[in-house]
Amino acid sequence: MVIRDASPVEPASPQGEIARSARVIEAGEAERIILAIQNLSLSKERDEAVAQRDAALLENEKLLLILSQYKRAIFGRRSEKIDPDQLRLVLAGIEATDVVGANENDPPGQNEKRDAFGTAIRSRANRNRGRLPAHLPRVDVIIDIPDKSCPCCGGALHKIGETQKEMFDIVPIQYRVKRIIRPRYGCRGCESAVVQAPVPEQPIDGGMASEAFLAHIATMKYGYHLPLYRLEQLFAAQGIALDRSTMALWMGRVAWWLKPLRDLLLDAVLSHPRLFADETRVPMLDPGRGRTRTCQFWAVACDDRPWGGPAPPAVVYVFAEDRAGKRAREIFKGFSGVLQVDGYTGYNGLVARGRAGGPVTFAFCLAHARRKFHDVHVATKSPIAAQALLRIAALYEIEGRIKGESALERRAARLAETRPLIDGFKIWLEARLAEISRKSGLAKAIRYTLSHWTGLTRFLDDGRIEIDSNTVERNMRPIGLGRKNHLFAGSPRGGETWATLASLINTAKLHEIDPQAYLTDVLERIVSGSTKVNRLRELLPWEWKAARKAMELKAAA
Numbered sequence: 058m059v060i061r062d063a064s065p066v067e068p069a070s071p072q073g074e075i076a077r078s079a080r081v082i083e084a085g086e087a088e089r090i091i092l093a094i095q096n097l098s099l100s101k102e103r104d105e106a107v108a109q110r111d112a113a114l115l116e117n118e119k120l121l122l123i124l125s126q127y128k129r130a131i132f133g134r135r136s137e138k139i140d141p142d143q144l145r146l147v148l149a150g151i152e153a154t155d156v157v158g159a160n161e162n163d164p165p166g167q168n169e170k171r172d173a174f175g176t177a178i179r180s181r182a183n184r185n186r187g188r189l190p191a192h193l194p195r196v197d198v199i200i201d202i203p204d205k206s207c208p209c210c211g212g213a214l215h216k217i218g219e220t221q222k223e224m225f226d227i228v229p230i231q232y233r234v235k236r237i238i239r240p241r242y243g244c245r246g247c248e249s250a251v252v253q254a255p256v257p258e259q260p261i262d263g264g265m266a267s268e269a270f271l272a273h274i275a276t277m278k279y280g281y282h283l284p285l286y287r288l289e290q291l292f293a294a295q296g297i298a299l300d301r302s303t304m305a306l307w308m309g310r311v312a313w314w315l316k317p318l319r320d321l322l323l324d325a326v327l328s329h330p331r332l333f334a335d336e337t338r339v340p341m342l343d344p345g346r347g348r349t350r351t352c353q354f355w356a357v358a359c360d361d362r363p364w365g366g367p368a369p370p371a372v373v374y375v376f377a378e379d380r381a382g383k384r385a386r387e388i389f390k391g392f393s394g395v396l397q398v399d400g401y402t403g404y405n406g407l408v409a410r411g412r413a414g415g416p417v418t419f420a421f422c423l424a425h426a427r428r429k430f431h432d433v434h435v436a437t438k439s440p441i442a443a444q445a446l447l448r449i450a451a452l453y454e455i456e457g458r459i460k461g462e463s464a465l466e467r468r469a470a471r472l473a474e475t476r477p478l479i480d481g482f483k484i485w486l487e488a489r490l491a492e493i494s495r496k497s498g499l500a501k502a503i504r505y506t507l508s509h510w511t512g513l514t515r516f517l518d519d520g521r522i523e524i525d526s527n528t529v530e531r532n533m534r535p536i537g538l539g540r541k542n543h544l545f546a547g548s549p550r551g552g553e554t555w556a557t558l559a560s561l562i563n564t565a566k567l568h569e570i571d572p573q574a575y576l577t578d579v580l581e582r583i584v585s586g587s588t589k590v591n592r593l594r595e596l597l598p599w600e601w602k603a604a605r606k607a608m609e610l611k612a613a614a
Contacts, residue, residue, distance in 0.1 A: 115496045121436045189223050196226065232295055235267050260584050261310055268584060271311050272576035274304055279555065280562040280572045282535070284543040305547065312554040314583055315576075319557045321593050322373050322564065326359050329368040330394035331521055333358045333529035334385075336401060337536055340545040341378070341552060349545055352552060353377045354536050355388055358529040360567075364464045364521055369599040370567040372532040373560045376552035382406050393417060395519075397526045399425045400509055421512035423449065424525035429502035439499055441489050448482050456524050464520030471517045479514055483507070535563055565598045575601060 205214045241253045260268055277283040285301040292299045326332065335356045340349035355375040361368040377384040382403045389396070389407055393414040398404050399422045407417040427449045434442035452475055459470045490503045506513065516522040536559065546552035561579075562572040579596050582588040594600060 115494055124436070189225060195223075232292075232297060258584050258586065260314060260580060261307060264307070264310075266307055268580035269573075269577045271307055272573050272580060275308060275311055275558050275576055276562060276573040278308070278543070279539065279558040280535075280566070282538045282542045305551070308558065309550060309554050311580065312557040314580060315561060316553075316557055317590065318579065318583070318593055318596055319373070319560050322371060322560060322597060323357070323375075325594075325597060326357055326371050326373050327389070327392050329359045329361075331359070331361075331368070331397070332392070332394065333360075333397045333523075333526050334389075334404070335399065335526065335529040335533045336380075336403065337533055337540075338380070339376075339536070339540055339552065341549070342545055342547050350378070351380065352546065353380045353384070354533075354552075354556065355384065356529050356533050356536070357388065358532050360528045361521070363460050363523065364462065364467055366464070366521060371564045371598070372529070372567065373564075374536065374556040376546070376549070376556040378549055378552075386412075389417065395420055395515075395522060397422065397523060397529075399526055400505075400512075418515070419512045420515040420522050421509045422526040422530075423452070423513055424527055424530070426502070426506045426509065426513060429505055430499075433498045433502055436498070441493070442499055442502070445482075445486070445502075448478065448485070451478055452524065467520030468518065469520075471520070476517055479517065483510065532563060532567075535559060561598070568598045568602050570598055570602055 206212065207214055237257065239254045239256070241251055243252075244250045260266065260271055266274075274285075274288060277288055278285060285304050288304065289299060289301045333356075335358075337354050337356075339352050339354050341352045343350040353376075355377060356372055357375070358370075358372040359368040360370040362370060375384075375388050380403065382405065385403050386406045391414050393416070395418045396404070396407065397420040404417075404419070406412075408419065410416060427446065430442045430445040430449070433439055434446060455470065455474050455478075459467045462470075486503050486507055490500060490507070493500050516524050539555070539559070546555055561576065565572045565575045575598065579601070582596065588596060595604065
């Protein structure tokens with residue numbers, strides 16, 4: 058750019074040359090100033106464009122993460138296993154000794170063997186060959202020849218052996234009518250005297266359903282998630298007209314009989330010093346509003362089997378009409394032990410210093426932290442997220458090896474093997490957090506892990522604490538399956554019925570008890586009054602199973 062001076066030409070003189078030189082210098086300075094302004098403007102525009110690009114990339118990553126989660130929830134499998142080919146690509150320079158686990162509730166290294174790249178080593182199929190279960194009754198079908206004379210000489214044939222083949226068979230459910238007959242007696246000497254046995258207590262006042270039939274309906278709905286309208290169709294196929302609204306009323310009455318036992322089960326669970334807790338949303342009909350209300354199921358569980366402790370496996374569900382934090386304070390009133398949870402803020406009121414019984418100690422769930430890295434890796438193929446999954450997998454590999462050992466042995470192994478890995482993992486997370494955008498999904502996963510670090514690592518110093526809360530997560534699945542099949546609770550009373558029956562049925566399942574046989578016997582003993590209120594503890598699933606086994610051993614002797 059050249060700036061010319063339009064002033065008149067001065068005569069050639071020293072003064073004129075000096076003036077001309079001054080004007081040239083001023084013109085050059087102006088050109089440099091204009092260039093500097095232009096460069097500053099371009100630099101500002103470039104910075105703004107870079108900032109917009111970075112923001113767009115972050116927003117795109119966020120949307121990809123959300124889209125990936127929705128696609129997985131709607132179309133994808135529930136497994137959180139990472140494709141080994143992806144690990145080979147993103148971790149080409151990293152020695153991979155373990156990879157992520159089979160699914161969200163069976164973390165890495167626990168249930169299957171893998172090679173150096175994380176590929177599952179296929180084991181031989183476990184097929185049911187040989188004899189079928191010995192406890193099943195046998196029905197013999199003999200297929201014999203019509204003529205027992207020798208085809209060669211015509212002499213009589215004699216039996217020299219036989220060939221047997223066993224097959225599974227089934228007798229369809231047989232519905233029947235149970236008739237209660239009470240003979241009346243009179244005296245010929247005094248005709249006014251009539252004697253008859255009193256009417257036995259019935260589970261449904263004036264109803265037509267026995268304890269076994271009610272237990273069948275309850276088990277089908279709350280144990281195997283069959284909605285009442287499907288049961289209605291099954292009964293109709295057998296020529297039985299039974300309306301679903303009638304069955305719903307029956308279930309409410311059954312829950313009324315069993316509520317004291319369910320409350321006793323909750324007290325028994327809360328008496329243990331180490332518990333698991335989880336929560337999930339459940340819709341409930343809200344007449345007049347045209348839509349459902351969001352309510353919540355809380356699950357409280359205990360299980361000391363991984364280290365041979367005294368607490369039997371049990372789960373209790375509590376229905377709440379809202380998601381307020383005060384519900385957690387009501388459920389865990391008086392509890393002051395270790396509570397393993399997923400970081401839901403509804404539990405925060407349990408750590409207040411002025412709380413009755415003292416604050417609760419939280420142990421958080423490493424599976425939840427891992428899931429956040431897994432979601433980022435699926436959405437963005439981040440090598441940092443993949444490496445975090447590998448580091449967590451190494452922790453689960455150790456847990457798989459020490460499962461079933463005593464609390465002292467587990468603690469010693471964790472201090473010797475797990476603590477160095479945990480300490481290195483924290484340093485690595487802090488270093489990666491300083492390198493990436495603080496608004497990215499990966500940064501959120503890292504911050505979640507670091508902010509819950511104390512609770513996530515509490516299992517190191519206590520062999521009685523688990524590495525995650527999958528114990529209660531597994532027991533929350535029946536509620537999710539029920540919600541998927543029968544969609545909602547019809548009313549607060551319906552939610553209470555659901556919680557009561559599901560608690561007893563799923564605890565019975567944990568003890569490998571047939572829930573229908575258990576509920577039938579419990580209902581008969583409670584309704585008839587043969588088991589009084591002060592002896593209800595005998596009907597808790599583990600006590601019931603022990604008593605039943607003792608009776609079988611006595612009968613066998």
